[in-house]
Amino acid sequence: MLVVFAGAVVIAVFGLGIQLPGVVEQVAPGEVDSTPGFDNPGLRMIYPGRYEVYIVAQTWQFTPNEITVPVGSEVTFFLASKDVIHGFKIVDTNVNVMVIPGQISEFTHTFRKPGVYPFVCHEYCGAAHHTMAGIVNVVEE
Numbered sequence: 001m002l003v004v005f006a007g008a009v010v011i012a013v014f015g016l017g018i019q020l021p022g023v024v025e026q027v028a029p030g031e032v033d034s035t036p037g038f039d040n041p042g043l044r045m046i047y048p049g050r051y052e053v054y055i056v057a058q059t060w061q062f063t064p065n066e067i068t069v070p071v072g073s074e075v076t077f078f079l080a081s082k083d084v085i086h087g088f089k090i091v092d093t094n095v096n097v098m099v100i101p102g103q104i105s106e107f108t109h110t111f112r113k114p115g116v117y118p119f120v121c122h123e124y125c126g127a128a129h130h131t132m133a134g135i136v137n138v139v140e141e
């Protein structure tokens with residue numbers, strides 16, 4: 001059984017590209033607005049095909065709640081919460097992280113197919129939790 005479990009982990013990491021979100025940095029919830037990147041949240045191109053996006057999570061919205069990238073783009077996401085625990089799941093991808101107050105959630109995803117990818121908060125965060133969502137537009141160049 002241990003060999004089977006170890007094999008499943010290896011397949012998940014190298015075959016399916018599943019990665020654990022890294023805790024790269026910490027940020028106090030009250031200091032998100034004055035932290036570089038989160039002080040001006042949004043998408044930035046590092047070079048063609050390579051992007052990073054800073055997203056602020058707070059009850060009950062993501063800022064920004066819509067980004068547009070060309071198909072094939074590799075996008076590194078940085079998320080931080082200004083209040084409670086939120087979640088961040090991009091539909092039809094393997095992106096699924098928690099956004100925990102005090103920590104910056106970082107992960108990278110490559111969008112290989114064009115389309116509209118909704119993202120949602122999937123940690124219950126209060127009365128309007130169900131409205132906390134946005135979209136990634138992946139467009140043909």
Ligand code: CUA
Nearest residue numbers: 086121125129
């Ligand atoms: Cu934020 Cu649920």
